[in-house]
Amino acid sequence: MQRTLLTVDYSNEEEVIASIAKAIGHPVRVKILRLLASQTCCFTGELTELIPMAQSTISQHLKALLNAGLITGEINPPKVRYCIDRENWQKAQALFGQFFIADREYNCDCG
Amino acid sequence: MQRTLLTVDYSNEEEVIASIAKAIGHPVRVKILRLLASQTCCFTGELTELIPMAQSTISQHLKALLNAGLITGEINPPKVRYCIDRENWQKAQALFGQFFIADREYNCDCG
DNA sequence: TCTGCTCATCGTATATTTGCGATAAACTAA
């Protein structure tokens, strides 16, 4: 892919918001997050029973959520326990709260 | 029973959240949304002055935000005025609020 | 008409994502 010659200077916050949103931006990952956030901890094996996808595919999605910092993976042989990363989860909540709330100062008088 | 103002099918809710998150999941689109949401008035081609990217690329990103329902595009020859879609913006705010707040019922006792 | 302006779309190239089966890795228990 061609990239811009200019260096786009995003504020860090914009990149953080985008990366989190990107991680959430898939129905399966939304489902996984909801399962982890609203119930007790899940293992990958339980997720494969709840989500009709190949185990390798679910593992990939879990990896994406891990990389985004939204979940943690605690090795507990022979299983791995995945949980919501509560600290980052609250940070994300605050970030998106501010992001959407920006609309409050919005005062369009050009229409 | 119904706790939100939204009348979204629960199975569809995951797809709605994912599609919105996907639209937000790019730094340029985050920047655009912030500009539209925080400025006093709506933007048109001024975006090309604020974002060092080709005009066609910015148009593509605007189209993505339009498809996600996050912004509106009002033709005002020879310009187009883009605004936050306030109704959907508030719906998105509510959706993500609920989504992150699900953590409250989270009670991990498996560690 | 013609010109200029703004924005959308097309065509292209490349990057990334997504999904699967197969297999490897790590550990436990027999």
Next chain:
DNA sequence: TTAGTTTATCGCAAATATACGATGAGCAGA
């Protein structure tokens, strides 16, 4: 050691996403 369990990673194919320049569509005014 061997066998079984669970999860991660590899390799591949197909679909999407990203970015650009070039071009087209639409409108206003000369």
